Amino acid sequence: MLLSIGLLLGYRYLFAAPLTTIEITAEYQGSAEYFYQLLQTDYEQWHNKIVQISGIITEINEEGILLNHNIYCQLDEKLTNMAEYDLITLKGRVIGYDELLEETKLNQCIIIQ
Secondary structure (H helix, E strand, O other): OHHHHHHHHHHHHHOOOOOOHHHOOOOEEEEHHHHHHHHHHOHHHHOOOEEEEEEEEEEEOOOEEEEOOOEEEEEOOOOOOOOOOOEEEEEEEEEEEEOOOOEEEEEEEEEOO
């Protein structure tokens, strides 16, 4: 009986669905401008972390948006009712930094406001 319970719990643990971005608590909440400054001092601290940032949309394309000219966010959902120069709050995972474009990349982004 104990072996069966142990196997069942082990199975549930190993094959549990991963947490989504909305379910994970953000390690940073604040402005996109200040977050970009934090990344300049210590990028490794923020790599693969979930952040919630607010900023101004400066560019929109099919896959995502650019905030404050330097944070590119790949959206999980289609952007509706938003235009350039709108203020937006979103939550996403920091995945990289593009040195050529000087942009921080976030993916799995979801719109909060």
